[in-house]
Amino acid sequence: MSLDRSQVENVAQLARIQIKEDEMADTLASLSNIMSLVDQLQAVDTEGVEPLANPLDAQALLRADEVTESNHRDDYQLIAPQAEKGLYLVPKVIE
């Protein structure tokens, strides 16, 4: 199948990725190509087949909800683009 421009713009918005005007044609073409490949799926009859999420059909293992780690906030914020007083800084969201 081929995608149209508005579909690509919508997906790029959902994924929060800016696509510049001069990249649009290439993006459209390569995504349409990939979607044509994966559309082979549609020909398979999967009526009544249970979807497989974990290849071993295993359930995630649970553990007791206990504190096992100490606080690493300062280490983690050392590599943040912008952090101050234990907070991550971003452009103003609320006026």
Next chain:
Amino acid sequence: MLDKTIKQLSEGLAAGEFSSEELTRSYLKAIEAKNPEINAFITVTSEQALAQAKAADAKLHEKQAGPLTGIPIAHKDIFCTQGVRTSCGSRMLDNFIAPYESTVTHRLAEAGTVMLGKTNLDEFAMGSSTESSFYGPTRNPWQLDTVPGGSSGGSAAAVAAGMAAAATGTDTGGSIRQPAAFCGLTGLKPTYGRVSRWGMIAYGSSLDSGGPLSRTAEDAAIMLNAIAGHDPKDATSMDRPVDDYTSRLNEPLKGLRIGLPKEYFGEGLDSGIADVVHQAVAELKQLGAVVKEISLPRTELSIPAYYIIAPAEASTNLSRYDGVRYGHRCDDPADLEDLYKRTRAEGFGAEVKRRILVGTYALSAGYYDAYYRKAQQLRRLIKEDFQSAFDQVDVILGPTTPSVAWKVGEKDNDPVSMYLEDIYTLSVNLAGLPGLSVPCGLSQGLPVGLQLIGNYFDESLLLNIGHQYQQVSDWHQRRPA
């Protein structure tokens, strides 16, 4: 010394023929000489390596050494290594100094290995050629104008060129087995859940498996012994007993039932590859194996199923790169939305963006059932095909790849043609099975990989077959000129 196996090096260290420090210095020298041309390493950790080597020498001196003590290895730059840049081949993480250690690298360090550095990969492990890295392509040491495979291409090239004794890799759709095949190495993708994913930067979480790239099956067994096992930090890691993977290496293959899937020998397979794989089958028969044809009818459908499931999981996993907590952030964002969009547009390369967009589309409202759910249903059918095959045979054998290493740049503008190269490896990840690639010949002067696919948790059998084959063949001893 630099083309010896882990086993041989370990014996040399124990006998005092050389120290780990001498060995480590030799590898560092080889990296200095060869890496500018091959570009296998993104980061070389010389100081850390020498410190680890000295510690290993102390252990050796005290006769407290294990099979990996003092062995210099390289880690794919997808494993978080505390205090060392962990880039995942992306501009997004070019400045990311990991604040914690992955379980795989931690366990290997505990086992006494020396970390030489971090190896190149396709950006976020998305590729089959190690060309999409932010740090430029890695070259195949066998022919420098060809690709080493991917995504663990830096690891494969490092070992093949004698810049490390072995290396770690990850395999989401073939990313250990295919570069091992292209570079003449042994590569093991363990059963899903056998090796912890903690600290292994996520691509497709229901597919990702960490494992070794090494010179021999025996070395792969030694490496797997160190990294396999349950880890409470990974909820999908399986809590079940771990074999000593070296214990069955010497068992005879008499009566072993090998299945050859007819779909792995059909149209699209390079005839030179078909020839050497058939020769390997003949040698296994000589060792007592019984061979029969089987069918994995949905092999071709593994491509569309994979290229929905992996991108869908990737689009979710990579949403964490938002320019807020770590990694790249764009300059002067106008507002939060602009920060996200430009950070991600600048930080990710073309193939990563493509896969995020495809995955986002497949998961978006109105399309989920048609794509993601459908692909997961097909995934169950693919798993069932393998299960019926394992009712008849002990192991499945075929080529690892349909062609040998292609030329650097050859598939640049055609992602779909590269996706098709993964035809024999993808279904193994979809089913979560273990797979081993061992070198079995040359075609057009380039190495060919033989793939063995085992039943769940049957790594010991795969390594046994690989080891027995390597007792009667010498392809694993060939080195690039």
